[in-house]
Amino acid sequence: MNVTCKDRERIFEDGTAAEWAALEAHTADCAACAEDVRAWKSLSVAAKELQDYSAVPELWARIERALIEEDGRKAHRAEPKSWSSFLPAISMGWQAALVGAFVLILTVSVSWILVIRDHRVPPDNSSLLKSAALKEVESTERAYERAIDKLAAEAKPQLQDPATPLMANYHERLLVLDSAIDDLRAQAGLNPSNAQLRFQLLAMYQEKQKTLEEVLEARK
Amino acid sequence: MGTMGLALPWKARIASAPRDAAAAGLPRQAGKWGTRVEGFEHVSGGPLRAAVEAAGEDAALATACQAGDLRAYERLYALHGAKMKNLARNVLGSTVDAEDAVQETFLKVQRSIASFRGQSSFVTWTYRILINTCYDARRSRLRKKEVTTDDDSEDAPRIEPRAPGAHPSLRMALERALGKLTRHQRDVFLLYEVEGFRHAEIAGMLETTEAASKNTLFQAKKNLREMLEPPRSSTAQLR
Numbered sequence: 001m002n003v004t005c006k007d008r009e010r011i012f013e014d015g016t017a018a019e020w021a022a023l024e025a026h027t028a029d030c031a032a033c034a035e036d037v038r039a040w041k042s043l044s045v046a047a048k049e050l051q052d053y054s055a056v057p058e059l060w061a062r063i064e065r066a067l068i069e070e071d072g073r074k075a076h077r078a079e080p081k082s083w084s085s086f087l088p089a090i091s092m093g094w095q096a097a098l099v100g101a102f103v104l105i106l107t108v109s110v111s112w113i114l115v116i117r118d119h120r121v122p123p124d125n126s127s128l129l130k131s132a133a134l135k136e137v138e139s140t141e142r143a144y145e146r147a148i149d150k151l152a153a154e155a156k157p158q159l160q161d162p163a164t165p166l167m168a169n170y171h172e173r174l175l176v177l178d179s180a181i182d183d184l185r186a187q188a189g190l191n192p193s194n195a196q197l198r199f200q201l202l203a204m205y206q207e208k209q210k211t212l213e214e215v216l217e218a219r220k
Numbered sequence: 221m222g223t224m225g226l227a228l229p230w231k232a233r234i235a236s237a238p239r240d241a242a243a244a245g246l247p248r249q250a251g252k253w254g255t256r257v258e259g260f261e262h263v264s265g266g267p268l269r270a271a272v273e274a275a276g277e278d279a280a281l282a283t284a285c286q287a288g289d290l291r292a293y294e295r296l297y298a299l300h301g302a303k304m305k306n307l308a309r310n311v312l313g314s315t316v317d318a319e320d321a322v323q324e325t326f327l328k329v330q331r332s333i334a335s336f337r338g339q340s341s342f343v344t345w346t347y348r349i350l351i352n353t354c355y356d357a358r359r360s361r362l363r364k365k366e367v368t369t370d371d372d373s374e375d376a377p378r379i380e381p382r383a384p385g386a387h388p389s390l391r392m393a394l395e396r397a398l399g400k401l402t403r404h405q406r407d408v409f410l411l412y413e414v415e416g417f418r419h420a421e422i423a424g425m426l427e428t429t430e431a432a433s434k435n436t437l438f439q440a441k442k443n444l445r446e447m448l449e450p451p452r453s454s455t456a457q458l459r
Contacts, residue, residue, distance in 0.1 A: 013434055013435060013438035014431075040445070043445065043448075047413035048414070049391035050414045052309065055302060059301065059305065059323070064290065066323055066326070067293055067327065074331075
């Protein structure tokens with residue numbers, strides 16, 4: 001087999017035994033290849049300097065201990081677990097103390113929650129059914145109603161005995177408005193949160209107020 | 221191309237008898253030209269029979285380890301412990317860390333032996349675990365020290381002085397040069413040239429191909445030669 005300088009690197013990378021022999025033969029006549037082959041082989045020789053195969057018997061003893069411990073842990077993990085195995089490895093006395101402390105904390109917590117809840121319940125349970133806004137509307141409505149009643153009391157003499165057809169007309173109109181107000185109040189009592197009914201009731205009151213003002217104006 | 225004999229006693233090394241691999245109890249084989257040629261290892265009846273015997277022992281070792289036989293682990297240590305420690309020492313740069321890595325490897329083998337399915341040889345599988353353990357140890361050591369984020373220094377082992385050998389200057393120069401190689405190149409060089417594994421075995425350990433292993437070794441040696449070779453001008457002057 002003949003090899004040339006061009007084959008050198010390929011043989012370095014993946015040469016067969018025959019190719020190496022041919023390269024060696026080639027180095028007899030080629031100084032460049034001879035240098036390169038020697039340098040290349042020197043690396044393999046130098047690599048031996050990194051070999052230190054001195055025996056370390058104590059290392060096996062260490063490894064053996066670790067393997068036995070690991071084996072023991074593995075066997076322990078493989079054992080079926082009882083409920084108590086989930087508890088940390090502490091004495092029975094401490095476990096009893098921990099359970100007692102847990103029960104005490106639980107009792108105090110439940111009692112505290114019950115006390116807080118009792119304090120938060122107001123005496124009038126019915127008021128819980130109404131919102132604060134609804135209560136405000138109703139109180140304002142009652143005040144407005146009382147004011148209109150005062151106005152109606154002032155106009156009562158003219159209306160009881162209407163002297164003119166106009167006054168008779170006002171009287172009849174007020175009777176219709178009172179009837180409508182009674183109906184709306186009955187419906188609002190059944191459905192206190194219905195805002196539409198509240199607006200209609202307010203409109204009726206305003207109409208009654210306006211009519212009574214006109215009656216009192218006509219008296220002057 | 222010049223020689224590498226100026227900075228290092230290359231010629232003396234080549235001329236002197238290399239440390240006998242057989243004396244060290246290793247399966248290392250070298251051709252008569254100093255460079256191993258893989259084709260030699262399987263052609264004749266002797267090595268072939270040895271390979272078959274080795275494969276049988278490997279399978280027996282794996283079976284015994286799977287059965288939890290501590291003596292099998294001891295046998296594995298007797299066969300490969302020193303070599304494993306040497307490889308770990310060359311990757312980690314510290315004897316103490318190397319011993320820890322070997323111990324951790326045995327524990328990992330014990331923990332995961334049930335998952336070994338024999339896709340590669342048991343020994344190859346063990347070395348793969350060792351190499352990964354070494355790199356885990358190095359990463360962990362670097363995290364602890366928070367040394368640097370520079371890739372080169374992260375990749376290179378911090379070499380700790382060891383017992384003086386025949387040529388301490390040669391060894392130190394080689395260790396320094398190895399530290400400048402890529403991780404893959406260093407691994408392949410150490411496994412092939414220092415530990416005497418075949419490319420097929422290295423491919424199994426590093427999860428690569430045989431051809432890639434050959435090419436990586438070639439690149440590693442080229443780089444090492446460039447690093448260790450004295451500047452051409454000084455060579456010329458000396459000539």
